Amino acid sequence: MSGKAIFYHAGCPVCVSAEHGIANALDRSRYDVEIVHLGEDKSRITQAEAIGVKSVPALVLDDTVFHINFGADIADLK
Amino acid sequence: MSGKAIFYHAGCPVCVSAEHGIANALDRSRYDVEIVHLGEDKSRITQAEAIGVKSVPALVLDDTVFHINFGADIADLK
Numbered sequence: 001m002s003g004k005a006i007f008y009h010a011g012c013p014v015c016v017s018a019e020h021g022i023a024n025a026l027d028r029s030r031y032d033v034e035i036v037h038l039g040e041d042k043s044r045i046t047q048a049e050a051i052g053v054k055s056v057p058a059l060v061l062d063d064t065v066f067h068i069n070f071g072a073d074i075a076d077l078k
Numbered sequence: 079m080s081g082k083a084i085f086y087h088a089g090c091p092v093c094v095s096a097e098h099g100i101a102n103a104l105d106r107s108r109y110d111v112e113i114v115h116l117g118e119d120k121s122r123i124t125q126a127e128a129i130g131v132k133s134v135p136a137l138v139l140d141d142t143v144f145h146i147n148f149g150a151d152i153a154d155l156k
Contacts, residue, residue: 005103021139025083027105061099066146 014071092149
């Protein structure tokens with residue numbers, strides 16, 4: 001295990017597509033993958049924003065943020 | 079091997095970051111990963127557009143397009 005991956009989403013169709021695609025395609029032998037639903041777990045929004053997440057779905061790999069397509073602005077999840 | 083992944087990029091800094099992050103984090107035991115530099119291989123632009131790629135970097139997983147952050151519009155690569 002060499003890395004940490006956090007997939008932030010909000011349950012939107014774009015998010016589900018990205019989760020089924022990219023999040024599930026990651027190499028689990030190298031990445032500890034955590035899936036966070038910011039719509040249901042609003043306590044994690046502050047952390048996501050601190051890392052640099054602007055919209056969901058987003059994949060954070062070892063503190064580097066990758067915004068995937070566009071589902072929702074993180075500000076709209078509060 | 080269950081899937082086909084194509085990572086389209088154009089050598090821009092955003093592209094390189096995404097390639098080092100997401101493309102390299104994919105499970106190579108399940109995905110055949112191809113890296114295509116559209117700036118150097120313009121003959122692939124038509125194919126990318128046909129799949130639905132609008133900008134780079136983009137990751138196509140089994141015909142589903144995921145645009146990652148934003149580096150360049152594909153129209154600007156022609």
